[in-house]
Amino acid sequence: MYLTPEQKLVGRRNFWRMAVRGSNPDRFKIETCVPRHLTGGPVKGAIVGVGRQGAGALLEACHKDFIDIQAICDINPVHRTLASQQLVAAGWKQPREYEDWQEMAQKEKLEVVIVATPLWTHAEIAIGFLQAGVNVLCEKMMAYDVVSCHRMLDASRSYHRLLEIGYPRFYEPLYQAVYENFIRPKVLGDIHYVRLHTHRNQSWRWDEKAPSSSYNPSRWGYPDWETLANWRMYNRYSHGLVSELGSHQISLVEWFLGSTGQSVYGSGGINCYKDGREVDDHIFMTFNHPQACTVELSVILSNSFGGLYEEFLGSNGTLIMSDLEGGMFFPKEAGCVMGEPVAGKDETTPCKSNWDVAFRTEVWSFCSAVRQGTPLLCGPERALKSATAALAGKKAIATRSRVEISTL
């Protein structure tokens, strides 16, 4: 994405004028993004997996007005202690601590559980809680394989409990506004090409200290501390860049296009970090969607130029959602500025996504769905489809071939 400062300014003006029309400004601020109060008081909740995402993003997103976190579970005692301290500091009672999720499922009387453990455990833990009568908000990607995704969906239906998969874009007010103001009214015309980029210049490796010199996670399926700390790097636990990063953008594009890819080509490799990892550090996929739309995804770890963005190229204009530059819209007529200025907006500043708002909205919406029957915005059916496409992409890379997505 090469744009002059003047082009960026025009793109941002157009975006501000179109994207936030009709949106309630309170929904974009962390203090006011959700109503907080629920009929019947906060839901009784717990969390399994309080690592970077569980403690860093999801517990931060919780508020005691709408969720009463009664228990936490993690096989890492240091993570448990830190998460308990975090909750007490934020005003909750001292949570009960478990290292075994099955014991927690048996002993606690919960309405909801948040699952933020490594990918390979999602199906087993989510199904265990659904079976115990608990509604489950499970982190993305839905599960390690397609069969496990189906098992999760079946369990949610058989035990009549809600299951949501944590894709924050579905709950991010800016993406919702873009859907309502650009995508639904077809402002971009016919979209035949989409580019999805997640570009970083970092190894993706975590250098965290083990809880103690004698800590041994082998009974949980991790042969040593390195494997637990860097589970994303190893095939048994994760599908690497596609499940951990690419699946966010694959699910977004399926939402915006209203379709799932029919087939996918792929390539990739461990091109940069020869450090013992098993998963590729560069992946490239080309999905063919119906209505002759081609979607290119690239996720790389050797260069962060352009960062994270999605670019929708339609016959009537181009829409860019960028973490660095904010949203930009370029109608077909070059240099054209659309509509009237939005009162109170500085159109020169980038209009960016706010992930804190997205996670709070996600957790609140899940609690509201459980208590008040409001709809889930992603839902397990959609998450299953995008996981199927992501896994087909991984297979295409491994086999250097075109993979039909429906035949997986």
Ligand SMILES: NC(=O)c1ccc[n+]([C@@H]2O[C@H](COP(=O)([O-])OP(=O)(O)OC[C@H]3O[C@@H](n4cnc5c(N)ncnc54)[C@H](O)[C@@H]3O)[C@@H](O)[C@H]2O)c1
């Ligand atoms: N939605 C997002 O934007 C987003 C961002 C980052 C991570 N994630 C997802 O969140 C999940 C966790 O990722 P992370 O970055 O927090 O990883 P992490 O390694 O930082 O945390 C995982 C935690 O799970 C614990 N754990 C592992 N196996 C367990 C088990 N059997 N029972 C209980 N605890 C167990 C680990 O000890 C660790 O504390 C993954 O599914 C990942 O894809 C989502």
